[in-house]
Amino acid sequence: MASIKSVLITGGTGSFGKTMLRELLHGDIEEVRVFSRDEEKQDALRNQLHDGRVRYYIGDVRDRSSVDRAVAGVDAIFHAAALKQVPSCEFFPLEAVRTNILGSENIIRAALASKVQSVVCLSTDKAVMPINAMGISKALMEKLAQSAAREIGSKADTTISCVRYGNVMYSRGSVIPLFIKQIKAGQPITVTEPEMTRFLMPLRDSVALVRFAFDHARQGDLFIKKAPASTIGDLVTALKEIFGVPDHEVNVIGWRHAEKLFETLASAQELSSSEDMGEYYRLRLDERDLNYSAYVSEGEAETHSYQDFHSHNAQRLEVAEVKDLLMSLPEVQAEVASWQAKRP
Numbered sequence: 421m422a423s424i425k426s427v428l429i430t431g432g433t434g435s436f437g438k439t440m441l442r443e444l445l446h447g448d449i450e451e452v453r454v455f456s457r458d459e460e461k462q463d464a465l466r467n468q469l470h471d472g473r474v475r476y477y478i479g480d481v482r483d484r485s486s487v488d489r490a491v492a493g494v495d496a497i498f499h500a501a502a503l504k505q506v507p508s509c510e511f512f513p514l515e516a517v518r519t520n521i522l523g524s525e526n527i528i529r530a531a532l533a534s535k536v537q538s539v540v541c542l543s544t545d546k547a548v549m550p551i552n553a554m555g556i557s558k559a560l561m562e563k564l565a566q567s568a569a570r571e572i573g574s575k576a577d578t579t580i581s582c583v584r585y586g587n588v589m590y591s592r593g594s595v596i597p598l599f600i601k602q603i604k605a606g607q608p609i610t611v612t613e614p615e616m617t618r619f620l621m622p623l624r625d626s627v628a629l630v631r632f633a634f635d636h637a638r639q640g641d642l643f644i645k646k647a648p649a650s651t652i653g654d655l656v657t658a659l660k661e662i663f664g665v666p667d668h669e670v671n672v673i674g675w676r677h678a679e680k681l682f683e684t685l686a687s688a689q690e691l692s693s694s695e696d697m698g699e700y701y702r703l704r705l706d707e708r709d710l711n712y713s714a715y716v717s718e719g720e721a722e723t724h725s726y727q728d729f730h731s732h733n734a735q736r737l738e739v740a741e742v743k744d745l746l747m748s749l750p751e752v753q754a755e756v757a758s759w760q761a762k763r764p
């Protein structure tokens with residue numbers, strides 16, 4: 421990220437935002453703007469960091485005027501602000517439309533107007549063949565980014581790209597902290613479906629993915645990491661072993677609504693025009709015009725030889741590997757240490 425002096429992080433007080441912020445501050449960045457709605461979280465961050473290079477912007481991506489003020493003059497934007505909880509978007513889909521779709525359009529249009537060099541939009545595996553409102557809204561955010569990229573072309577001042585994550589391990593409200601809480605409280609572990617799989621991604625990998633996108637993006641690219649996956653059953657076994665409670669009770673509670681047996685990071689069609697970049701895939705923008713013969717009669721010659729890349733056919737972690745990955749997370753290390761300190 422050599423040539424940039426100032427960065428805006430939308431959703432800057434969230435898990436991703438704070439981790440990216442700290443990384444940027446370790447480098448020679450001149451200014452990082454943290455844009456978010458919650459003044460209390462900003463205040464807590466300000467008191468932790470005490471770094472004059474960080475500037476705090478209260479605002480909402482839904483409100484273009486607040487976005488314009490934060491965007492003006494920055495070199496790059498990492499757009500992480502989103503409604504990302506599946507259940508809340510399911511019950512309030514219009515809120516997901518407002519934040520994830522219209523808010524993202526505000527960010528993209530403000531970036532173009534201010535000639536920001538690079539915008540990286542954070543998406544999710546749930547945006548591929550989506551079945552829930554959160555995934556559908558993120559899929560539309562990707563479409564907006566790609567359509568703007570197509571419209572401005574490769575010679576524009578601004579490069580727009582996206583990344584897709586899998587499940588970020590130990591993220592707020594997710595299953596790993598929940599299972600640990602249940603173990604510590606002596607309550608049964610509530611498993612929806614032991615055979616369900618998810619891509620497992622430490623937060624550090626999601627930050628690395630965004631940096632990779634920033635460094636390598638061409639107009640309209642979407643990047644994914646070749647992340648490994650685990651079954652929920654193996655995740656539970658790994659946690660029980662880490663906490664030394666191999667016989668801890670497990671309750672199978674059944675699927676929650678609007679969830680999938682496995683998640684897909686890239687479709688066969690996307691992979692047919694992808695570039696294998698080692699740890700990552702670059703999914704290229706389809707640059708064809710709105711040309712009906714291409715959409716209706718010419719078809720996609722190459723698609724058939726590719727398979728979707730999903731959490732059932734990705735590298736499957738063994739229980740021992742899930743344990744290693746979990747124990748590489750500082751949060752899990754701290755949970756285990758406090759647990760061991762209290763046990764006889």
Ligand SMILES: O=c1ccn([C@@H]2O[C@H](COP(=O)(O)OP(=O)(O)O[C@H]3O[C@H](CO)[C@H](O)[C@H](O)[C@H]3O)[C@@H](O)[C@H]2O)c(=O)[nH]1
Binds near residue numbers: 595652675
């Ligand atoms: O009590 C529970 C809760 C969840 N699960 C299972 O654990 C897996 C992960 O569940 P999470 O709730 O941690 O994650 P989701 O895949 O549902 O969604 C998560 O990842 C999304 C990104 O793709 C969003 O970030 C979202 O907010 C976040 O919760 C799923 O297979 C789920 O069925 C259980 O077995 N028991």
